[in-house]
Amino acid sequence: MKPTRRRLLRSAGAAVTVLSFTRSSSALDYPTRPLRFLVGYPAGITADIIARLIAQSLSERLGQQVIVDNRPGAASNLATELVVRAAPDGYTLLVVTFANAINATLYKELSFDIRNDIVPVAGTFRSPLVVAVNLSFPANTVPEFIAYAKANPGKINYASAGHGTVNNVAAELFKAMAGVDLVHVPYRGNYLPDLLGGQVQVAFAPMPSVIEHVLAGKLRALAVTGATRSETLPGIPTVGEFVPGYEATVWHGIGAPKNTAPEIIDMLNVQINAALVDATTKQRFAKLGGAAIGGSAADFGKLLAAETEKWGNVIRLANIKPE
Numbered sequence: 001m002k003p004t005r006r007r008l009l010r011s012a013g014a015a016v017t018v019l020s021f022t023r024s025s026s027a028l029d030y031p032t033r034p035l036r037f038l039v040g041y042p043a044g045i046t047a048d049i050i051a052r053l054i055a056q057s058l059s060e061r062l063g064q065q066v067i068v069d070n071r072p073g074a075a076s077n078l079a080t081e082l083v084v085r086a087a088p089d090g091y092t093l094l095v096v097t098f099a100n101a102i103n104a105t106l107y108k109e110l111s112f113d114i115r116n117d118i119v120p121v122a123g124t125f126r127s128p129l130v131v132a133v134n135l136s137f138p139a140n141t142v143p144e145f146i147a148y149a150k151a152n153p154g155k156i157n158y159a160s161a162g163h164g165t166v167n168n169v170a171a172e173l174f175k176a177m178a179g180v181d182l183v184h185v186p187y188r189g190n191y192l193p194d195l196l197g198g199q200v201q202v203a204f205a206p207m208p209s210v211i212e213h214v215l216a217g218k219l220r221a222l223a224v225t226g227a228t229r230s231e232t233l234p235g236i237p238t239v240g241e242f243v244p245g246y247e248a249t250v251w252h253g254i255g256a257p258k259n260t261a262p263e264i265i266d267m268l269n270v271q272i273n274a275a276l277v278d279a280t281t282k283q284r285f286a287k288l289g290g291a292a293i294g295g296s297a298a299d300f301g302k303l304l305a306a307e308t309e310k311w312g313n314v315i316r317l318a319n320i321k322p323e
Helices: 005-028 046-062 074-084 098-106 142-151 166-178 192-197 207-215 262-276 279-287 297-318
Strands: 035-039 066-070 092-097 118-133 157-160 183-186 202-206 220-224 249-257
Touching: 035 046, 035 074, 046 066, 046 092, 046 118, 046 249, 046 262, 046 279, 074 092, 074 098, 074 118, 074 249, 092 098, 092 118, 098 166, 098 249, 098 297, 118 142, 118 166, 118 207, 118 262, 118 297, 142 220, 157 166, 166 183, 166 202, 166 297, 192 202, 192 207, 202 207, 207 220, 249 262, 249 297, 262 279, 262 297
Parallel strands: 035 066, 035 092, 157 183, 157 202
Antiparallel strands: 092 249, 118 202, 118 220, 118 249
16 A cells, blocks of 8 residues: 555654654763864964863863863864864864964865864954064054054064964055055064064064063063953054054864754853853963953854955965965
8 A cells, every 4th residue: 555645744754853852862962971172283382271271161061071182283284174074973173273264265275164164163262463573673653663664665574483374464464454565584483582682573473472571571562453452461552543444363262073963062162151251261361361252153153254254365465375
């Protein structure tokens, strides 16, 4: 006897119900074993420090160990590819950073698309850069810096940690918006000794790397690059106060492989947001010169998409190539 249309619909409905129930049940059982945060940088770097803070809090909240797995290499692309290829079960997560947004355009032959192959979970940390200059540099403010640069085109050297790094793209955005000509000096190692010694005059440097030198009076901070002034350096203006619309920040977040169950993403988002409002976490973030991002998974997705587009435009405009 042929099945009736009603029976077919009833069977299909039952199958959907079972599938939904199974999916929800598996998500509710999560986690039952340790999680891993893959970090594309060595231990001790800001991304690693932030990851360990979040991991410790999540371990306590989820009742499972959260292991920070440092996988440096290929400008963080190695760690990203490992997570993209991981099972979408919520046990292998990526520490997403500013570099992922840059790499989407900088590297032409990536085997993944960060916007499609990684599901945003939550934004965690954001901090401005500091426009730091050697003490002998003849400018004490951003307007003086711009005026001096325009009077001396091609004679001011700015340091970076390499082509396509945050220092590089932030400086290139400043060059374009302020209409100045600065010479890029990329370093494979630490550029701070040369900045302190005057071999290079300026760097758009992550706050954690220069804050001690600024507070000790060994470097001069002309501005911070966030949308608002920094609580760590409240007396220092933003670049945007003089170059309207300018903003460049270092940010971090957590992502998961594509097709990870929404229930797992939601659970992780809730727990990460709870970790971000913890007093100890907030204090540690402040010492690093930044603050928590928080918000929904969709909020972090919008940030990643906007930053990918923004820095993609800068990379194309400045014709930045990977080393």
